[in-house]
Amino acid sequence: MNDQTEIIEALGVTPTFNAAQEARRRVSFLKDYLAASGLQTYVLGISGGVDSLTAGMMAQRAVQELRAASYNAEFVAVRLPYGEQADERDAQAALNAIEPDRVVTVNIKAPADAMMAQVKAGGFTPVDRAQEDFLLGNIKARQRMIAQYTLAGGMRGLVIGTDQAAEALMGFFTKFGDGAADILPLAGLNKRRVRAIAEYFGAPANLVFKVPTADLESDAPMRPDEDAYGVTYDQIDDFLEGKPIEETARARIMRAYRTTAHKRALPVAANAPAHSF
Ligand SMILES: Nc1ncnc2c1ncn2[C@@H]1O[C@H](COP(=O)(O)OP(=O)(O)OC[C@H]2O[C@@H]([n+]3cccc(C(=O)O)c3)[C@H](O)[C@@H]2O)[C@@H](O)[C@H]1O
Numbered sequence: 001m002n003d004q005t006e007i008i009e010a011l012g013v014t015p016t017f018n019a020a021q022e023a024r025r026r027v028s029f030l031k032d033y034l035a036a037s038g039l040q041t042y043v044l045g046i047s048g049g050v051d052s053l054t055a056g057m058m059a060q061r062a063v064q065e066l067r068a069a070s071y072n073a074e075f076v077a078v079r080l081p082y083g084e085q086a087d088e089r090d091a092q093a094a095l096n097a098i099e100p101d102r103v104v105t106v107n108i109k110a111p112a113d114a115m116m117a118q119v120k121a122g123g124f125t126p127v128d129r130a131q132e133d134f135l136l137g138n139i140k141a142r143q144r145m146i147a148q149y150t151l152a153g154g155m156r157g158l159v160i161g162t163d164q165a166a167e168a169l170m171g172f173f174t175k176f177g178d179g180a181a182d183i184l185p186l187a188g189l190n191k192r193r194v195r196a197i198a199e200y201f202g203a204p205a206n207l208v209f210k211v212p213t214a215d216l217e218s219d220a221p222m223r224p225d226e227d228a229y230g231v232t233y234d235q236i237d238d239f240l241e242g243k244p245i246e247e248t249a250r251a252r253i254m255r256a257y258r259t260t261a262h263k264r265a266l267p268v269a270a271n272a273p274a275h276s277f
């Protein structure tokens with residue numbers, strides 16, 4: 001086994017893929033887990049990006065099928081803009097495609113700004129504007145987590161996370177922010193497989209093939225994830241399918257995977273076996 005093979009296995013990426021079968025399996029997974037938990041609601045933030053679009057389409061199908069089988073279930077789509085969102089039209093188009101049972105909108109600007117202001121008032125001074133913007137980005141992701149868990153707590157619900165294999169590989173998520181969730185219906189899918197499932201569900205092509213963005217930096221709205229990675233999603237997806245990729249990209253990916261191991265694990269515990277940094 002080489003490093004690439006081990007990572008592919010660890011992230012649960014399968015050698016073959018069939019969109020219809022994977023869509024079915026994952027909708028069934030959402031149905032089974034909600035019914036087994038005895039809870040009632042799935043909660044998921046809808047950003048306008050393809051990951052939340054795809055997970056949202058799965059969740060809406062799952063609760064519809066549960067209701068058809070006389071199980072009381074509901075899907076709540078959550079809009080979580082920071083002020084005005086540059087791609088609000090895409091978010092609305094995603095909601096149109098999903099047709100969720102319910103939409104709740106929570107503007108996270110006031111709580112996110114208030115947290116940064118209080119941390120600064122408490123005595124911390126960011127080194128520069130860029131650091132402040134980066135830290136505020138992670139606060140935004142964590143405020144979205146708080147809103148979703150508040151709704152889940154109040155509605156006998158579970159929070160859906162959109163973590164998939166491409167983001168997991170790169171560790172490209174905020175720890176305990178968008179990385180926090182109860183259930184991960186997209187786990188093990190690389191980006192092109194997420195897109196293939198969205199297409200299978202009949203989602204609009206402009207949303208399916210939209211440029212992925214975390215959109216967390218106020219100073220660089222809609223910044224493509226690929227800019228931050230320094231590698232392309234095609235390279236990441238090829239890597240996850242076991243294909244050879246160009247050496248610089250491979251080294252970047254291996255480094256990102258190694259340095260973000262802590263984000264894919266439970267907190268390091270004093271009584272756990274020895275770990276490496
Ligand atoms: N070795 C270690 N062992 C245990 N814990 C360790 C650690 N190193 C850092 N940590 C902890 O982890 C923290 C750093 O992790 P974190 O707070 O997540 O922060 P960080 O990884 O620095 O930033 C998050 C990155 O994910 C991107 N992101 C975030 C959210 C959504 C998306 C998206 O695609 O939608 C992308 C974002 O643009 C940024 O590049 C440190 O402050 C420290 O508390």
Ligand SMILES: Nc1ncnc2c1ncn2[C@@H]1O[C@H](COP(=O)(O)OP(=O)(O)OP(=O)(O)O)[C@@H](O)[C@H]1O
Nearest residue numbers: 045046047049050051052079080162178212213214
């Ligand atoms: N503005 C937002 N409103 C609601 N939810 C959001 C917002 N921004 C992020 N989220 C939540 O955080 C998750 C992580 O964001 P991420 O950018 O990785 O996924 P995406 O936007 O769905 O797809 P893509 O990665 O292609 O942009 C989203 O799937 C969504 O659940």
Ligand SMILES: [Mg+2]
Nearest residue numbers: 047049213214
């Ligand atoms: Mg996004």
